[in-house]
Every structure is written in structure tokens, then in C-alpha cells.
Amino acid sequence: MGRHREFDVEKVLDSALCLFWRKGYEGTSYADLTEAAGIERPALYSAFGNKEALFRKALDRYSERYLDYLPVALKLPTSREVAAHILYKAVELNTRFPDHTGCLGINGAMAGSDETEPVRQALIDFRAAGQAEIQERFERAKAEGDLPETASPETLAAFILAMTHGMAVQAKAGFSREMLNAIADQALSTWPTKSL
Amino acid sequence: MGRHREFDVEKVLDSALCLFWRKGYEGTSYADLTEAAGIERPALYSAFGNKEALFRKALDRYSERYLDYLPVALKLPTSREVAAHILYKAVELNTRFPDHTGCLGINGAMAGSDETEPVRQALIDFRAAGQAEIQERFERAKAEGDLPETASPETLAAFILAMTHGMAVQAKAGFSREMLNAIADQALSTWPTKSL
DNA sequence: CTTTTTTCGTAATGATCGTTACGGTAACGA
DNA sequence: TCGTTACCGTAACGATCATTACGAAAAAAG
Numbered sequence: 001m002g003r004h005r006e007f008d009v010e011k012v013l014d015s016a017l018c019l020f021w022r023k024g025y026e027g028t029s030y031a032d033l034t035e036a037a038g039i040e041r042p043a044l045y046s047a048f049g050n051k052e053a054l055f056r057k058a059l060d061r062y063s064e065r066y067l068d069y070l071p072v073a074l075k076l077p078t079s080r081e082v083a084a085h086i087l088y089k090a091v092e093l094n095t096r097f098p099d100h101t102g103c104l105g106i107n108g109a110m111a112g113s114d115e116t117e118p119v120r121q122a123l124i125d126f127r128a129a130g131q132a133e134i135q136e137r138f139e140r141a142k143a144e145g146d147l148p149e150t151a152s153p154e155t156l157a158a159f160i161l162a163m164t165h166g167m168a169v170q171a172k173a174g175f176s177r178e179m180l181n182a183i184a185d186q187a188l189s190t191w192p193t194k195s196l
Numbered sequence: 197m198g199r200h201r202e203f204d205v206e207k208v209l210d211s212a213l214c215l216f217w218r219k220g221y222e223g224t225s226y227a228d229l230t231e232a233a234g235i236e237r238p239a240l241y242s243a244f245g246n247k248e249a250l251f252r253k254a255l256d257r258y259s260e261r262y263l264d265y266l267p268v269a270l271k272l273p274t275s276r277e278v279a280a281h282i283l284y285k286a287v288e289l290n291t292r293f294p295d296h297t298g299c300l301g302i303n304g305a306m307a308g309s310d311e312t313e314p315v316r317q318a319l320i321d322f323r324a325a326g327q328a329e330i331q332e333r334f335e336r337a338k339a340e341g342d343l344p345e346t347a348s349p350e351t352l353a354a355f356i357l358a359m360t361h362g363m364a365v366q367a368k369a370g371f372s373r374e375m376l377n378a379i380a381d382q383a384l385s386t387w388p389t390k391s392l
Numbered sequence: 393c394t395t396t397t398t399t400c401g402t403a404a405t406g407a408t409c410g411t412t413a414c415g416g417t418a419a420c421g422a
Numbered sequence: 423t424c425g426t427t428a429c430c431g432t433a434a435c436g437a438t439c440a441t442t443a444c445g446a447a448a449a450a451a452g
Contacts, residue, residue, distance in 0.1 A: 001450040002398030024307035026222055030440065040401055042442075051440065106365060107307035111220035111298075124369045155378040158366065162379050166362030169302060170354065173320045179354060186355040190386040197420040198428030226410060236431050238412075247410065 009047055012037040016048075017058040022100035025055050025119045026112045055108070055119055059126060062104045066093055067130075074133060079141035080191050083160050086134070087184040090164040094171035095180065102172030106165055131161050151192045163187045205243055208233040212244075213254040218296035221251050221315045222308045251304070251315055255322060258300045262289055263326075270329060275337035276387045279356050282330070283380040286360040290367035291376065298368030302361055327357050347388045359383045 015036040019028045030041055030051070037044065048054040073085035094102050105127050109120040138153035147153070167180050211232040215224045226237055226247070233240065244250040269281035290298050301323050305316040334349035343349070363376050 001396070003400075003448045003450085005399070006448095022307065023309055027308035027312065029309065029438075031438080041440090042402095043400070045441070046399070102307075110306045110365065110368060111218065111303035112223035113219055113225065116223065127369065152378065155375070155382060158371070158375060159379045159382040162362030162366055163358060164362070165365040166358030166360070169306065169361040169365070170358055172306060173323065175354070179351070182348065182351040183355045183358050186351055187383070190382055190384075192385075197426070199418045199420085199430075201429070202418095225408075227408080237410090238432095239430070241411070242429070 005047070007037070007039050007043065012039060012044070012047065013054075013057060013061055016054055017061055017104070018097075018100055020055055020058050020108060021062070021097075021102075021104045022107070024107050024112075025051075025109045026116050052119060056122060059104065059108070059122070063126075066104075069093075070130060070133070074137045079138050079146050079156070080188070080193075082134070082137055082141075083156075083191060084184075084188055086160055087163060087167075087187060088181065091167060091171075091177060091180040091184055094168050095175075095177040101174070103164070103168035106168040107172060127161065127165075131157050134160060148192055156192075159187075201243070203233070203235050203239065208235060208240070208243065209250075209253060209257055212250055213257055213300070214293075214296055216251055216254050216304060217258070217293075217298075217300045218303070220303050220308075221247075221305045222312050248315060252318060255300065255304070255318070259322070262300075265289075266326060266329065270333045275334055275342050275352075276384070276389075278330070278333055278337075279352075279387060280380075280384055282356055283359060283363075283383060284377065287363060287367075287373060287376040287380055290364050291371075291373040297370070299360070299364035302364040303368060323357065323361075327353050330356060344388055352388075355383075 016028075016033055019032050019036055023032065030044070033044060033054075034041055044054065048057055069085065069089035073082050073089070076082050076085055090103070100107075105123050108123050109116055112120060135153050135157035138147060138151075138156050141147045142149070142151060142153055147156075163184065167175075167183060170183075171180060212224075212229055215228050215232055219228065226240070229240060229250075230237055240250065244253055265281065265285035269278050269285070272278050272281055286299070296303075301319050304319050305312055308316060331349050331353035334343060334347075334352050337343045338345070338347060338349055343352075359380065363371075363379060366379075367376060
């Protein structure tokens with residue numbers, strides 16, 4: 001019962017996501033958020049809670065809507081295909097939107113005041129979870145003989161994500177998709193193969 | 197003539213550098229700066245100008261004091277040694293100080309409010325200048341026959357810096373020096389060589 | 393229609409942001 | 423010693439920060 005919401009919650013969350021993506025957590029103000037969403041401050045609070053809760057919901061949405069290539073990658077048959085899919089899809093995502101390039105997981109909060117520490121830690125955990133999934137996939141690849149015995153799944157997973165992070169930094173700096181793809185090519189050229 | 201300064205300008209600049217390194221430009225307040233430096237606000241303004249000018253001076257100092265391994269690397273005889281020196285020294289720097297890990301060029305301002313845009317752009321230019329130096333060195337290597345004709349100096353330079361940026365992100369997330377060195381190993385594992 | 397419940401916008405909260413008058417103080421030149 | 427010059431800390435500036443009372447408005451329930 002009671003009055004209905006007059007705005008689309010998902011649309012508002014999308015507008016917040018775009019802002020956090022472009023300006024980061026600390027750099028995005030409620031003035032920005034309300035202007036982009038077209039609603040007033042209290043409506044944001046009642047719908048999402050405070051700023052940190054809103055950011056976490058935006059991060060969830062980011063994961064679902066834009067990082068859906070990760071579960072797809074993990075199902076590919078070889079570790080090399082997994083790595084390639086992640087790298088090239090990351091490049092595509094980092095350069096898809098000219099007004100918010102790079103990656104929310106990086107832009108969101110690399111460094112900030114002490115009050116933003118929980119958000120920074122949330123992004124660290126978020127990235128670590130992704131890395132763990134990739135590492136497990138590479139452990140399976142090793143067990144299946146797809147990766148040599150000398151390969152370290154942990155190192156390879158960290159290497160792949162280091163590449164995506166580095167390219168996210170460069171995408172935010174304005175690097176072209178072509179250049180980033182060439183960088184991804186170079187990264188993949190180091191991929192270990194099972195010696196016959 | 198007139199009264200002398202009662203504080204050491206370089207020490208104060210160092211304390212500011214450490215703060216910017218850890219909290220970034222936007223995340224560092226004058227309350228932080230004055231507390232760390234042990235001087236009052238107007239003293240900071242009279243000695244360095246406003247916050248942006250102070251950050252730029254801190255960035256200069258960072259370059260001189262901590263990025264001195266770059267000119268050293270560029271003088272090494274082979275492109276592979278250049279790349280290896282940059283990667284391993286970057287890892288060392290990113291993990292040298294437990295209370296401000298990572299890289300000022302990354303932590304300083306990945307994303308932020310519109311007012312911080314000049315600082316963000318300054319860091320982009322700063323990183324681009326370093327990449328250009330490395331690219332020139334690799335072009336020389338190609339001319340000398342140290343790199344194959346198929347190699348792209350631009351791509352290789354961008355790749356090396358993407359690696360350092362990605363590892364800086366991971367260092368800020370708490371990665372160990374050993375893990376980062378293993379990642380650097382992987383990056384170097386297929387450095388292009390002149391086919392004989 | 394009346395009551396209840398929820399959302400709405402207005403407008404304010406205290407805190408903190410970067411920046412700066414201003415008066416007191418110390419060291420130089422004359 | 424006196425006047426000039428520059429630095430010092432105190433204390434404030436207006437602006438913006440995230441957050442929230444509060445009352446009007448609207449829709450469901452009775």
C-alpha cells in the first residue's frame with residue numbers, strides 16, 4: 001500500500017553506475033547523482049541507502065551487465081582461449097563508452113581518504129574473487145594437461161588480471177582499442193604451451 | 197631580507213609526496229598535509245602555492261627520487277635488459293614502502309571530480325612521456341638489430357608500461373613482491389628476439 | 393470518503409573542503 | 423636602533439560534502 005515510486009530504479013542505478021565509472025567513488029557527489037538521475041537526494045537514500053550502499057549496488061550491476069564475459073570465458077576449452085577471451089573482451093569493454101572509459105573496478109577507488117577505505121577494500125575483494133575463479137580454471141587446465149607442469153595457475157591468473165588492470169589504466173588515459181588489442185596480443189604471445 | 201623559513205621545504209615536500217602516494221590527490225586534504233608536515237596551512241601556500249601546484253612539485257620529486265631507474269634502464273645494452281630492469285625495479289618500488297604501496301602516477305588520480313581533471317591529465321602526460329622514452333629506446337634497438345623487423349616499438353613500450361600499471365594496481369591491493377616478480381617473469385618470458 | 397502508508401521535494405543539518413585576511417614576530421639592511 | 427620585509431599561527435572565509443527532518447502529495451485499504 002501507499003504511494004508508488006515515480007522513477008525507474010534500474011535507470012537511476014544505471015546513471016549512478018556511469019558516474020562512478022567515470023569519476024570514481026570519491027569524485028562523484030550527490031549533486032552529480034541527482035542531476036544525472038533527475039530525482040532529489042532523499043529519493044536516492046530511500047531507494048538505495050547511503051552513498052556506499054549505492055556504489056555497492058552499482059558494482060553488482062556492473063558485474064552482471066558488463067562482466068558477463070568472464071563466466072563465458074571460463075567455459076572455453078583451453079586456457080589460452082580463456083586468457084584471450086578475457087583480454088580482448090576487457091579491451092572492448094574498456095573502450096566501449098567514450099564518456100566512461102576504463103574499468104569501474106579500477107576507476108572506482110584506487111586511492112582515497114581514510115573514509116573511503118571500505119569501498120577501496122570492496123573493489124580489492126571484487127577483483128580478487130575474479131582472479132580466484134580464473135586461477136581455479138587454470139588449475140583445471142593444468143590437471144587436464146592443457147598447461148605444462150611447470151606452469152603456475154596462480155601466477156598466470158594474476159598476470160592476466162595485471163594485464164587487464166594495466167590496459168584499463170591506459171584506456172582511461174585515452175589509448176585506442178587497436179593499441180590495446182596489440183598489447184593484448186603481446187601478452188598472449190607469452191602463453192605457455194604443453195611441450196610435446 | 198626578512199624572516200627565515202622555520203621548516204625544511206624538502207622535508208615538507210616529502211611528507212606531502214607520501215600522502216599523495218597513499219591517498220591520491222583528491223583523497224589528501226590540507227588537514228592531512230599540515231598534520232604530517234607539522235606546519236600550518238598558510239605556510240604550505242606560501243612555499244608551494246595551491247594544492248595542485250604542491251602536487252605537481254611532489255610529482256617532480258617522485259620522478260627524480262624514485263623513478264631514477266628509468267634512465268638507468270634505457271642505457272642497458274639490449275631491449276630485453278631494458279624491459280626487465282624497468283619491470284623488476286617497478287615491482288621493487290611498488291612494494292618498498294608498506295604504508296604507500298603502488299605508484300604515485302596511478303594512485304594520484306585515476307578518476308575524480310571535474311575539478312581534478314588538470315591533475316589527472318598531468319599524470320597521463322607524465323606516463324606518456326615515460327612511454328615515449330622507452331619507445332625511442334626500442335626503436336634504436338630495432339635499428340641495431342636487437343629487435344626483429346616485425347617488432348613494434350610502440351606496442352612493446354605500451355606493453356611494458358601496461359605491465360607496470362597493472363602491477364601497481366595489484367601492489368596497492370596488497371600483492372607480495374614475490375608474486376609481482378613472478379608476474380614480471382611471465383611478461384618477459386617471450387620477449388621478441390632476432391631470429392638468426 | 394476517510395484513513396493509512398509510502399514517496400515526494402524543500403530546505404536545512406553539521407562537517408569538511410581549499411583558500412586567505414590579518415596581526416604578531418623574527419631577521420635582515422641601513 | 424629603526425624600518426622594511428618576509429614568515430608565522432589564529433581564525434575565519436564561502437563552497438561543497440553526505441545526510442536527513444519535515445510537511446505536502448499521492449495512492450492503496452477500509
